[in-house]
Amino acid sequence: xxxxxxxxxxxxxxxxxxxxxxxxxxxxxxxxxxxxxxxxxxxxxxxxxxxxxxxxxxxxxxxxxxxxxxxxxxxxxxxxxxxxxxxxxxxxxxxxxxxxxxxxxxxxxxxxxxxxxxxxxxxxxxxxxxxxxxxxxxxxxxxxxxxxxxxxxxxxxxxxxxxxxxxxxxxxxxxxxxxxxxxxxxxxxxxxxxxxxxxxxxxxxxxxxxxxxxxxxxxxxxxxxxxxxxxxxxxxxxxxxxxxxxxxxx
Ligand SMILES: Nc1ncnc2c1ncn2[C@@H]1O[C@H](COP(=O)(O)OP(=O)(O)OP(=O)(O)O)[C@@H](O)[C@H]1O
Ligand SMILES: [Mg+2]
Numbered sequence: 215x216x217x218x219x220x221x222x223x224x225x226x227x228x229x230x231x232x233x234x235x236x237x238x239x240x241x242x243x244x245x246x247x248x249x250x251x252x253x254x255x256x257x258x259x260x261x262x263x264x265x266x267x268x269x270x271x272x273x274x275x276x277x278x279x280x281x282x283x284x285x286x287x288x289x290x291x292x293x294x295x296x297x298x299x300x301x302x303x304x305x306x307x308x309x310x311x312x313x314x315x316x317x318x319x320x321x322x323x324x325x326x327x328x329x330x331x332x333x334x335x336x337x338x339x340x341x342x343x344x345x346x347x348x349x350x351x352x353x354x355x356x357x358x359x360x361x362x363x364x365x366x367x368x369x370x371x372x373x374x375x376x377x378x379x380x381x382x383x384x385x386x387x388x389x390x391x392x393x394x395x396x397x398x399x400x401x402x403x404x405x406x407x408x409x410x411x412x413x414x415x416x417x418x419x420x421x422x423x424x425x426x427x428x429x430x431x432x433x434x435x436x437x438x439x440x441x442x443x444x445x446x447x448x449x450x451x452x453x454x455x456x457x458x459x460x461x462x463x464x
Contacts, residue, residue, distance in 0.1 A: 311380030370401030
């Protein structure tokens with residue numbers, strides 16, 4: 215088992231004995247229960263499991279949006295479970311790109327303006343911002359849709375704009391919560407192909423939560439959660455199974 219302090223630089227994400235509980239009245243929900251796992255750099259991985267198994271909770275811990283109850287989280291070799299809110303916000307802006315199921319584009323802004331948004335928080339000049347926005351939209355195959363508003367785009371195209379917005383700051387890790395959940399089969403496959411390209415061409419690590427079994431063949435590894443417990447990792451693309459570390463549920 216690899217602990218965050220032993221990070222040799224090959225891991226994008228390391229969770230060591232991570233537990234997250236939520237208190238509701240006198241009840242305690244164990245959203246994640248002693249999860250230890252390691253996601254290699256420059257890999258495209260899927261987190262799968264039934265509704266309520268802790269997938270979104272896991273993503274929120276990786277992005278520092280939520281905090282562990284116990285255990286440790288290291289991302290890109292940096293221990294984020296000990297950072298304060300200001301440190302986390304600055305770290306997230308540099309290292310994380312977020313993609314959501316319903317795109318979360320601003321309807322009154324064009325594709326260009328939506329993608330430019332994260333850059334307004336940086337010190338880049340207007341000219342440099344334009345270069346970055348155009349290359350991000352080109353990377354997702356939408357160089358000819360700069361002036362389109364979200365309502366003038368298909369769902370698949372909207373998700374491409376959202377992915378362009380997530381990569382425009384050149385983050386190391388792309389985190390996506392059900393990015394194909396609202397798309398038809400063809401558009402979903404195009405998004406999965408695009409994410410694969412972002413891994414191979416731009417060397418991104420992509421962590422995706424999905425319910426879609428069709429996505430298994432696109433990813434390097436599938437990590438499975440059940441009732442907050444990490445039950446095993448399987449190779450994607452093929453059905454070859456590898457043993458879970460450190461525990462496999464009965
Ligand atoms: N803020 C919160 N307060 C209380 N309980 C929460 C909170 N967030 C999540 N939970 C609980 O933790 C468990 C895991 O939730 P989570 O959202 O991570 O599941 P999920 O695997 O993403 O499910 P889905 O597939 O439906 O999106 C659930 O039982 C949920 O009710
Ligand atoms: Mg969820």
